[in-house]
Amino acid sequence: MIIALDINETLLDLSALDEPFREVFGSDSARRAWFTQMLQLSFVGGLTGAYVSFTEAQEAAFLMLASRQGLDLTFADADAMVDRMTRLPSHPEVPAALRRLKQAGTTIVALANSTQQVVEAQLDFAGIRQYFDAVYSADSIRQLKPAPAAYAMVAKNLGASMADIWLVAAHSWDVSGALAAGCSAAFVARSGEVPSPLGPQPAIVATDLDEVVRELLIRTPTTEAPFGHGSPAR
Structure with a gap:
């Protein structure tokens, strides 16, 4: 069994950005609106074949949000906000759950x-990089x-099959993607989120990572050896 963990919202607490977004946009909902817009931009890039990185999508979403509100903000303002993504705390239960x-x-x-650089910085800042055998972007x-x-x-990098992989995420679209690809999946229901009712369903639905880990450990031997050498994809 290989546990592949999503990072943003699944492990890291994006609510740390609420106050900075509130200061700029004057709204408690601004950060969530920004993240939703960012996902839309990145998905459109994938569907149209015009690739958009997560960083580019985050910056563009910030400027779109500003334009909707008639705010004269610049790419420098967007960069400053997006840079905060590398300095997010983990959810409280995450370090202990990963340790288990x-x-x-x-x-x-x-x-x-x-990007590889961003996710490595995120895990280092949150103090949880040591728990990972590999980091893939x-x-x-x-x-x-x-x-x-x-x-x-x-699967390719670790010499494993898709059936060996459990995707753990707090996003229904990520869980649905993993299941469609042939992985198993666990859904972390952060902030009242729910899995999509369409298509295959995650085998585990839990309120936090600690509960997910308890369920996963029931399904795997405690002496399992890691696959490969944990070299990140480049």
Whole structure:
């Protein structure tokens, strides 16, 4: 069993950005509106074949939000806000939950849409990089999740089958993508989120990572050896 963990919202608490967004846009909902717009831009890039990195999508979404509100903001303003993505705390239960997985001998990898540089910085800042055998960025193959190639990249790099991989994420689109690609999946229901009712369903639905880990450890031997050498995809 390989546990592939999404990063933003699944492990890291984006509510740390609420106050900075409130200061700029004057709204408690601005950060969520920005993140939703960012996802839309990145998905459109994937569907049209005009690749857009997560960083580019985040900057563009910030400027779109500003334009809607008639605010005269610049790319420098967008860069300053987006840079905060590398300085997010983990959700409170995350370090202990990852430690339990590591102690059980489970292979743990990060699978993010953010660039390699950003996700490495995120994990370092949150103090949880040491729990991961490898860190993978779908940006490295220019096919972001939920494209099947993003999940297949993990299997290929670790010499495993898709059936060996469990995707853990707080986003229904990520879970749906993993299931469609042939992985198993666990959904972390952060902030009242729910899985999509369409298509295959995640085998685990839990309120936090600690509960997900408890369920995962029931399904895997505690002496499992990691696959491969954990070299990140480039």
